[in-house]
Amino acid sequence: MICLDDVSLHVGAFRLEGIHLLIPSGEYGVLMGKTGAGKTSLLEAIIGFKSTTAGSITLSGRDVTRENPALRGIGYLPQDGALFSTMTVEENLAFALRVRKVEKKRIVARVKDLAELMGIGHLLSRRTHGLSGGERQRVALGRALAFEPSILCLDEPLSALDAETREQILQLLVTIHKMKGVTTLHVTHDLGEAATLADRLFRLVDGKVEMLDTA
Amino acid sequence: MSEWSGSKRGIERYETRASRITLANRVFIVSFMLIGLTYLMLIFGMLMADVLYVFEQSLGKARNSSHFWASLISANPIAVSLRDPKIQYSIWLSMISCTLAAIGSVAFAVPLGYVLSRIPFRGRNLVDAFLDIPIVLPPLIVGLSLLILFQFAPFKWAARSIVYQVPAVILAQWAVSCAYAVRTMKMTFDQINPRCEQVAISLGCTRFQAFAWVTFPEAKLGLLTAFTLAWARSLGEFGPLLIFAGATRMKTEVLSTSVFLEMNVGNIEGAVAVSLLMIFTSIVVLMITRWASNRTADEKASV
Numbered sequence A: 001m002i003c004l005d006d007v008s009l010h011v012g013a014f015r016l017e018g019i020h021l022l023i024p025s026g027e028y029g030v031l032m033g034k035t036g037a038g039k040t041s042l043l044e045a046i047i048g049f050k051s052t053t054a055g056s057i058t059l060s061g062r063d064v065t066r067e068n069p070a071l072r073g074i075g076y077l078p079q080d081g082a083l084f085s086t087m088t089v090e091e092n093l094a095f096a097l098r099v100r101k102v103e104k105k106r107i108v109a110r111v112k113d114l115a116e117l118m119g120i121g122h123l124l125s126r127r128t129h130g131l132s133g134g135e136r137q138r139v140a141l142g143r144a145l146a147f148e149p150s151i152l153c154l155d156e157p158l159s160a161l162d163a164e165t166r167e168q169i170l171q172l173l174v175t176i177h178k179m180k181g182v183t184t185l186h187v188t189h190d191l192g193e194a195a196t197l198a199d200r201l202f203r204l205v206d207g208k209v210e211m212l213d214t215a
Numbered sequence B: 001m002s003e004w005s006g007s008k009r010g011i012e013r014y015e016t017r018a019s020r021i022t023l024a025n026r027v028f029i030v031s032f033m034l035i036g037l038t039y040l041m042l043i044f045g046m047l048m049a050d051v052l053y054v055f056e057q058s059l060g061k062a063r064n065s066s067h068f069w070a071s072l073i074s075a076n077p078i079a080v081s082l083r084d085p086k087i088q089y090s091i092w093l094s095m096i097s098c099t100l101a102a103i104g105s106v107a108f109a110v111p112l113g114y115v116l117s118r119i120p121f122r123g124r125n126l127v128d129a130f131l132d133i134p135i136v137l138p139p140l141i142v143g144l145s146l147l148i149l150f151q152f153a154p155f156k157w158a159a160r161s162i163v164y165q166v167p168a169v170i171l172a173q174w175a176v177s178c179a180y181a182v183r184t185m186k187m188t189f190d191q192i193n194p195r196c197e198q199v200a201i202s203l204g205c206t207r208f209q210a211f212a213w214v215t216f217p218e219a220k221l222g223l224l225t226a227f228t229l230a231w232a233r234s235l236g237e238f239g240p241l242l243i244f245a246g247a248t249r250m251k252t253e254v255l256s257t258s259v260f261l262e263m264n265v266g267n268i269e270g271a272v273a274v275s276l277l278m279i280f281t282s283i284v285v286l287m288i289t290r291w292a293s294n295r296t297a298d299e300k301a302s303v
Helices: A039-047 A089-099 A104-118 A133-145 A163-180 A191-197 B008-064 B068-074 B077-083 B085-118 B124-130 B139-149 B155-162 B166-191 B194-202 B207-218 B220-236 B239-244 B255-264 B268-302
Strands: A002-011 A014-023 A028-032 A054-059 A074-077 A151-155 A183-188 A200-205 A208-212
Touching (some): A002 A039, A014 A028, A014 A039, A014 A183, A014 A200, A014 A208, A028 A039, A028 A191, A039 A054, A039 A074, A039 A151, A039 A183, A074 A133, A074 B194, A104 A163, A133 B194, A183 A191, B008 B068, B008 B268, B077 B085, B077 B268, B085 B124, B085 B220, B085 B255, B085 B268, B139 B166, B139 B239, B155 B166, B166 B220, B166 B239, B194 B207, B207 B220, B220 B255, B220 B268, B255 B268
Parallel strands (some): A028 A183, A028 A200, A074 A151, A151 A183
Antiparallel strands (some): A002 A014, A002 A054
């Protein structure tokens, strides 16, 4: 569950005030809004990169408002994937597990499963330089899911992709959500994306979040 | 013909104008290239003058000798300088002091460059500008300021073992070269996507782990550039050394002070020979720096 209760945040001259947002466990929430509306800032506040000035953020029943982002247990997929370029695809996928000092044998098995799920088994030994946009997002999504987070935050994951790749990744997101049932907040400005994915649809307008009808 | 095509005379005038534009463009490009070429010729001329001078001297000595080739090899100013124990000491001290100054520079430049690039705080721009002071300050002033600094506690307690001693050479070189290394490291961290570090933190890393495992490995070519720049800057340092470390033969003499000392005793050949050694070293450093910069650019382009 993702619950924002009366959250406010200031980023320079930019302000979001009294934000309320609720995504129940296992549901897929999509947050829409124009460019510059503050979608990414709100997402970063949930992940913990930006501090809030008021209100509380509750994730899976735990108040994380003042908690370090490393402890929030959120799988995060930024727009550009932000892959670790000095590592191979395999090392990228294993990163969160290495941080958690998981046994090597279990890491290998988990990475294999993830690679199969994401359709990137043939890329494991490759460096991230030269991967296509779609491949990069698959690796980044796999990396975010590696430690089985209870929350997934996706920041415009499809916006830099061509139409065909976009459709493939969109279907991958649908499949993964059905399989894993991770509570997800997906930020986008694309209505088609929102219509395909959203259990709950929100719109950020003039610093306020409105809930829209998904029917 | 559209209504905007104009009359026949208009088209002729346009064609004349088109050829004029082509000519004007060519004149513009050629004149800019010529201006640039003038400066390039000056650099090339300076380097070649040193080489020709040494070659002329070598040839002159070889002609007067009964063994032409042996004399050309063994009696040329570079070989003579390399055999001189004072120059040997100067080369040795230069290598050691420049390397230590460069290591010291990157050791400070990495954290400082990172803080300036990544951590927002009040007065960051002021600190950033402050770091340019060693770059823009006249070199003699840097040396004098170091000398004065060591008049005050706690520095004065160590003054006897530092000022006019070998540590002063390293300290003076480091004081200036560190500023160049900080600039380079800040630029390097600026070019690395901060999002990667954020992702690493969201995956469970502390800030230090995110830096050590994600950002620092990406900065390795920038680190090499910072090290080589600091090394080259240290090698060329002269003013601060003269004031703070002195120019004592076989004690605080490095290659730049050797050139000065050889000139002072009227040994122009020796001075030019040492200069050529420094030029060669600088070119090697420049090549390493360019290679590292190009590789960084290639890696960025392929992402």
